[in-house]
Amino acid sequence: MYNVAEVNAEACVAQKGCRLCIMYCPEANCIQLDSQNMKAIIVESRCKGCELCVVVCDAAKHNAITMVAR
Amino acid sequence: MANRIQINKEFIDIMPQDYLDLVDSGTFENPNRGWKDFGTATELIAEHSLCAGCPESIAFRHIMASIPNPEDTVMVGSTGCTSLVFPMIAVHNIHSLFGNQNAIATGLKRALAVRFPDRVKDVIVLAGDGATVDIGLDMTLQSWFRKERFTTICFDNELYANTGGQESGLMQKGFLAKMAPVGKRFEKVRLPEIARESGCDYVAIMTASKPSLVEKVIKQAVLIAREIGPTYVQIYTPCILEIGKQSMEGLQEMRTSEAPGERFKFREFISPEAQSFLDGLAEKKKAEKIAATT
Numbered sequence: 001m002y003n004v005a006e007v008n009a010e011a012c013v014a015q016k017g018c019r020l021c022i023m024y025c026p027e028a029n030c031i032q033l034d035s036q037n038m039k040a041i042i043v044e045s046r047c048k049g050c051e052l053c054v055v056v057c058d059a060a061k062h063n064a065i066t067m068v069a070r
Numbered sequence: 071m072a073n074r075i076q077i078n079k080e081f082i083d084i085m086p087q088d089y090l091d092l093v094d095s096g097t098f099e100n101p102n103r104g105w106k107d108f109g110t111a112t113e114l115i116a117e118h119s120l121c122a123g124c125p126e127s128i129a130f131r132h133i134m135a136s137i138p139n140p141e142d143t144v145m146v147g148s149t150g151c152t153s154l155v156f157p158m159i160a161v162h163n164i165h166s167l168f169g170n171q172n173a174i175a176t177g178l179k180r181a182l183a184v185r186f187p188d189r190v191k192d193v194i195v196l197a198g199d200g201a202t203v204d205i206g207l208d209m210t211l212q213s214w215f216r217k218e219r220f221t222t223i224c225f226d227n228e229l230y231a232n233t234g235g236q237e238s239g240l241m242q243k244g245f246l247a248k249m250a251p252v253g254k255r256f257e258k259v260r261l262p263e264i265a266r267e268s269g270c271d272y273v274a275i276m277t278a279s280k281p282s283l284v285e286k287v288i289k290q291a292v293l294i295a296r297e298i299g300p301t302y303v304q305i306y307t308p309c310i311l312e313i314g315k316q317s318m319e320g321l322q323e324m325r326t327s328e329a330p331g332e333r334f335k336f337r338e339f340i341s342p343e344a345q346s347f348l349d350g351l352a353e354k355k356k357a358e359k360i361a362a363t364t
């Protein structure tokens with residue numbers, strides 16, 4: 001089992017300009033901006049499960065990312 | 071997007087998708103590149119084996135997004151955790167023998183100037199604190215004394231991470247590490263001050279907690295090295311593994327360590343020559359903006 005991040009598109013406010021998780025994820029090309037829906041999306045194969053995205057998203061009170069088991 | 075970065079048509083069907091993505095949306099030949107490209111463009115760094123949550127990875131991403139001229143940059147690395155990333159970056163790079171990085175960069179910069187007299191070629195050293203301050207200190211300092219025109223970036227995690235936590239010159243006094251169990255007896259080496267006194271025209275000490283600041287500093291450091299003289303950037307990239315932090319705690323550790331009075335509070339030294347160069351750049355930018363709006 002492996003933990004990866006998952007974005008809840010309804011809670012994500014990337015359309016308002018938030019890029020926190022995209023800025024701070026330690027892994028390159030791992031959180032992308034879905035430019036059609038203007039939501040953050042995780043490229044699971046690149047996620048190391050560190051949870052830093054959860055920390056920055058929660059600190060901004062968006063609470064849009066959870067860790068899920070794969 | 072880029073003209074010089076092209077793929078031979080014969081290779082399109084056999085190259086991996088990551089490579090095609092780089093050719094297609096890598097931010098080469100884009101003078102306005104920066105961290106704002108994150109999430110939409112392909113970054114010049116791919117999957118590597120650093121620990122989950124390692125702040126070295128964060129700093130590396132911010133730096134690779136910020137270097138002004140990636141298609142004409144050669145980076146020089148050294149042994150340590152950073153050497154696990156170098157094979158995964160889309161910029162020419164050389165792995166030097168541990169500690170030799172500033173000597174290699176010196177020869178490289180001079181050779182590039184002879185080989186490509188009409189092209190701007192930037193050289194950037196990126197190495198750990200053990201490589202920069204302990205084993206490579208001779209080469210680091212000599213390159214500054216000689217005013218060699220390249221940028222030295224030190225990923226300061228205050229110990230030897232890659233070999234399991236030995237004491238380094240940049241470790242804090244009193245700090246206990248796995249392989250330094252009695253605690254360090256000496257002060258953290260004041261390398262930023264030494265850099266200033268040794269001939270660097272630009273010195274910055276910081277953490278990787280703000281991509282916009284990393285971008286600004288790296289751009290300044292590279293441009294000043296290109297035109298004026300040596301530059302040095304020391305970035306706190308805590309080794310979460312060796313200081314006993316969880317994978318998601320690296321950012322907070324950087325923020326705590328850059329508070330007023332703390333050892334990584336942002337400081338910059340800019341020589342008068344470098345300052346007038348930066349002023350000139352700022353004026354040029356302003357004039358371009360005015361020209362664009364009128």
Ligand SMILES: Cc1ncc(C[n+]2csc(CCOP(=O)(O)OP(=O)(O)O)c2C)c(N)n1
Nearest residue numbers: 149150151168198199200201229230231232
């Ligand atoms: C010439 C030489 N001496 C010693 C080593 C062993 N060695 C490998 S990594 C390392 C420590 C690296 O520490 P640092 O430069 O601080 O980088 P970090 O891993 O902390 O990022 C050492 C001593 C080596 N590879 N080559």
Ligand code: SF4
Nearest residue numbers: 012013018021057062
């Ligand atoms: S930090 Fe949270 S709200 Fe902001 S873009 Fe990421 S997922 Fe969306």
Ligand code: SF4
Nearest residue numbers: 025047048050051053
């Ligand atoms: S868990 Fe870590 S690696 Fe995975 S998306 Fe979040 S910040 Fe990136």
Ligand code: SF4
Nearest residue numbers: 120121124151231309
């Ligand atoms: S050992 Fe430390 S510096 Fe090296 S990758 Fe792991 S957390 Fe980063």
Ligand SMILES: [Mg+2]
Nearest residue numbers: 198199229231
């Ligand atoms: Mg180190």
